[in-house]
Amino acid sequence: MTAVFLMLLGLAALSFVLARGRASRFADGDYRAVHSRPGYHGWHSALWALVPPLALLLGWALFGQSYIEPAVLASVPAPDRPEAGMATQMFLNEVRSLADGSTEASFTPGVTEAARVYATLGARANMVVGGLALALGGLGLAYAFxxxxxxxxxxxxxxxxxMGLLIAASIVAILTTLGILLSLLFESFRFFEKVSPLEFLFGTNWSPQTAIRADQVGSSGAFGAVPLFWGTLFITLIAMLVAVPLGLMAAIYLNQYASPLVxxxxKPILEVLAGVPTVVYGFFAALTVAPAVREFAQAIGIEGASSESALAAGLVMGVMIIPFMSSLSDDAITAVPQAMKDGSLALGATPSETIKKVLIPAALPGIVGGFLLAVSRAVGETMIVVMAAGLAANLTVNPFESVTTVxxxxxxLLTGDQEFDSAKTLSAFALxxxxxxxxxxxxxxxxxxxxxxxxxxx
Amino acid sequence: MNKPALADGALTPTDWTSPAMVARIRQRYAREARFKAMGLVALVISALFLAFLLYSIAGNGLTGFQSTEIRLNVAFKPEALGITAADLAGPDAEDRLRQADYGLIGGDALIARFPEVTDPGDQMDLEELLSPGTAAYLRETLVDNPALLGKSITLWVPAATDVDMLNKGQIDADLPALERGISDRMLGYYRQLKADGDIRTSFNTRFFTAADSRDPELAAIWGATMGSLLTLFVTLLISFPVGVLAAVYLEEYAPKNRLTDFIEVNINNLAAVPSIIFGLLGLAVFLGTFGMQRSAPVVGGLTLALMTLPTIVIASRVAIKAVPPSIRDAARGIGASPLQVVFHHVVPLALPGIMTGTIIGMARALGETAPLLMIGMRAFVVDVPASLTDPATVLPVQVFLWSDSVERGFVEKTSAAIIVLMVFLLMMNALAIYLRQKFERRW
Structure with missing residues (x-):
């Protein structure tokens, strides 16, 4: 396929050169009677030589399997033929990995023969499609010439x-949103076939391990997500308690008081804080902050302090959000017209009174918007809580205990071994x-x- | 002056010299000072936190760039290796050398170094001083120089994790044996070697040239760095053209209608969607629907491209908007088509801003972990990935994986990997700032 691709590129280049050469001989370089410059003729025919075959190849890449797979399955002798559904998919997976050499051998009966059929069929089909693509490119070249x-x-x-390309590029954003929504909805729907949505949204018992043996303890497979929602909310709350005052005050100081030199x-300090990857914050939280928080809790005599406390994760997450909060507040305060500030100062208010009674009330919608964006960020933050908060689904208000988040x-749920069909894996999509x-x-x-x-x- | 007295004998509220007024003004000024100080304190707390974070990472991580080595007088005896001189004459001499058994000769050399240790159990302990990577190191030495077969040579070979930690002072030798996790006898061997000058610390070149390992002293980041580069390459290849084209369309051509509004709302929202959601998208669509390969940089790159796209679109739009309309009018005036106006004049002028936004988006993608965990880029990969479909991991995921390990040797490796990651990010941001300052034009 790579060879076909390279040949197509060569064809397009040839097409470009031919068409441009022909176009440049119009009227001996006097272009007044000519509509387009030679380069455009070149591009036009290069596109004709390249785009139709590429569309064909793309279509084959997307839908070719649905043509080859039934043929492969039909070649398998009846006793070895897998049942429809999952079994077929697994069988085909094995065939595919055997055919492309990523596995050495297979013990499922029929796979080895099927892989051979698959390889020959695939090679033949690739040959035909590649030839068709080249022919299409040649036709395009001739037509454009x-x-x-x-x-x-x-x-x-x-x-x-x-222009079509530009519009297509803008549509990518819609497609992404649509892709997110559809894939989440589709998998969640499958989850809610197994677990009722009411139990998921209002149940207070979360223990997604489904039992392998019937008598296993603690593996009830309960999917009540309230403890997760609470844990997320709790850590977000702690984070906002850190980030809002610090971020807002930092923004006010930088915006209103600081000399240009200061x-x-x-300001770069906040920018560096904003640029630190979250996995680094997570490591720092787990290695340094969490033990310190636990020691502090033990020192003031709190029982049951966990080394994966909500407080440690929340504190570090709060610091992560300070620059975000601060830059959005900064924007909001800057947008307040200077006249309002001048008016307040002229009436004899001190700068801090002006800030508290004029600037902040005037900037409040912007600050609240920034606050909500910051909350959304804290809710979706992953690495800090993965590394510093625990996995135990507790409904607790004690910040020294461990909580878990969505x-x-x-x-x-999605790392480690997974089958795509179990309620455990699907519950991740519902979350x-x-x-x-x-x-x-x-x-x-x-x-x-x-x-x-x-x-x-x- | 005739001042009207109030009932309690105080002067009017507007008298600036009255004691009540003086007190009030003093109070207001004190409040002012307190408020200002609070602002400064908020900044100082942030700065202290940053300093503390950097200090703790650097303090933990700098030793990760060093490795401990033991000097051994290794004898490449053919009989111990299980090969003969005749093998070397054959056509597949190198394969023979590679397949030989190097497991014993390192330990043998150490046992020869301590002739007083005769008990087989103690000799086993002695061999534990050497890293499991010693055999591979000796193999490379002999394959590079087959003439050494049958000879003895003095080599510095990597030491085991415990020795490494002991040598770097990360295991306190004064603790009781159980707490420090290394036996008194091993400690004795270590001290004897150290006293004889047979233990040294050297720069850990392996850390920058190899891939992951289960043994902390052998674990390295070149594999993860390669994975990051390959992933970012795919991300850049997709998100840069698509992002710039989308920005050009929205800023220059899009008609004011509902579709355009919808696209804009979508882009702004995607910029704020949690990154882990993009991981779920990648898992469901790229791995589930399209059946692409798990752990491959191409899938990671696609996922991160979707995540970075809004950042690039938004930054490019700002840059394009900043180009003054007079440029467009002038180009239109001399007969350029709408597309020529944009691609010959507007985009080149906006390019510094677009590049800055792209680099910042790429830096974000480089530090991103969560979506890549979803699509399986957390595999344990001992080979440096060489193509876009090889299983790979990336720097931040490597940090995450190592931070999860229980061996204490991984703490310094994690911190060292963080330092490398931060250096990359710093370089990218410095490049963005440089581009902005060098090429930005104010009209």
Whole structure:
């Protein structure tokens, strides 16, 4: 396939050179009677030689399997033929990995022969499709070459194509959202076939391990997600208690008090804090902050302090959010018209009174929007809680105890061995759906607030 | 002056010299000072936290760039290796050398170094001083220089984790044997070697040239770095063109209608969607629906590209918006088509801003862990990945994996990997700042 691809590229280059060469001989370099410059003729025919065969190859890559697989299955003798559904999929997986050499041998009866059929069929099909693609490219080249005439509007055609490309690029964002929503909905739907949504949303017992043996203890397979929601909320609350005062005060100081020199030296600190990867915060929380918090708890005599406390995760997450909170508050305060500040100062208010009674009330919608975005970030933050918060689903208000969060559980459920069909794996997608909907509504609301507020002062 | 007295004998509220007013002003000024100090304190707390974080990572991690080695007088005896001189003459001499058994000669050399240790059990303890990587190291030495067969040579070979930790002072030798996790006898051997100058600390070149390992003293980050580079390559290849084209469309051509509004809302929301959701998307769509390979950089790159796309679109739009309309009008005036205006004039002028946004987006993608965990890039990979479909891991995931290990030798490796990651991020951000300052134009 790589060879076909390279040949197509060569064909396109040839097409470009031929068409441009032909176009450049119009009217001996006097282009006044010519619609498009030679380069556009070149691009036009290069596109004709390249795009149709590429579309064919893409279609084959996406749908070719559905043509080959039935043929392979039909070649398997009846006693070895797998049953429809999962068994067929597993059989085909084995065939595929045997055929491309990623496994050495298979013990399932029929796989070895099927792999041979698969390899020959696949090779033959690839040959045919590759040949077709090349032929299509050649046809495109010939068609475009015939089109090269002085009055042919090659530039318009090429520009139409580029415009289509631009629109397609913008649609990617919609497709991504759609992909997220559909995949989460689809998998969650399968989950809710096994577990009732009411139990999931309002149950207070979370223990997703399904029992392998009937008499196993602690593996009830309960999917009540309330402890996870509470844990997420609790850690977010702690984080916001750290981030809001510190972030807001830092923004006010930098925006209103700091001299340009101080600003120049202190602002990068916040930027560096914002650039530290979350896995580093997580490591720091687990290695340094969590033991310190536990020792502190033991020193003041609190029983049952966990080394994976909600407080440690929340504190570090709060520090992570400080720069985010601060930069959004900074923007909001900067957007308040200077006249309001000047008016307040002229009435004799001190700078701090001006800030507290004029600037902050005026900037409040922007600050609240920033706050909501920060909450959405804290709710979706993963690595800090995976590394510093625990896996135990506790409903507790003691910050020294261990709680677990939605994101921690998603990671725990989806790493390690997994079958795509078990309720345990599917529950991660249901949690993901809740997480997505919550953060989405927070974001939509916050962005609307921020936008409205900005318009109010512009 | 005739001042109207109030009932309690105080002066009017507007008299700036009255004691009540003076007290009130003093109070207001004190409040002012307190408020200002609070702002400064907030910044100082953030700065202290950053300093503490960097200090603790550097303090833990700098020793990770060093390795401990033991000097051995290794004899490459053919009989111990299970090969003969005749094997070397054959056509597949190198294969013979590779397949020979190097498990014993390192330990033998150490036993020869301590002739007073005769008990087989004690000799086993002695061999524990050497890293399991010693055999591979000796093999490479002999394969590189087959003439050494049958000769003795003095080599520095890697020491085991416990010796490494002891030598770096991370195991307190004064603790009782049970707490320090290393026996008195081993400690004795170590002290004897150290006293004879047969233990040294050297720069850990292996850390930058090999891939992961179960043994902390052999674990290295080149594999993860390669994985990160391959993944970022795919991310850049997709998110940069798509992001810039989308930004150009939205900023220059998009009609004001509901579809455009919907696209804009979508992009702004995607920028704030938690990264783990993108991991779920990658798992369900790329691995589930399209059946792509787990742990491959191409899948990681695609997932991160979707995540980075909004950042690049938003930054590119800001950069394109900053190009003044006069440029467009002038180009239109001399007969350029709408597309020529944008691609010949506007985009080149906006390019520094676009590049800055792209680099910042890439830096974010480089530090991202959660979505890659979802698509299985947490595999234990002992080979350096060489192509986009090889199983691979990336730097932040490597940090996460090592931080999960129980062996204490991994703490310094984790911190050292973090230092490497942070250096990469710092370089990318410095490049972004440089580009911004060098090429940014204010109109």
């Amino acid at each position: 015939v089109q090269v005439k002085p009055q042919f509007r090659a530039r318009t055609r090429v520009e139409q194509f580029v 600003r120049k030296w202190l 994101t921690t559980q998603i990671v725990a 993901g759906l809740v997480l997505f909907l919550v953060t989405l509504s927070l974001n939509v609301y916050a962005l609307r607030v921020v936008k409205k507020y900005r318009e109010a002062y512009e």
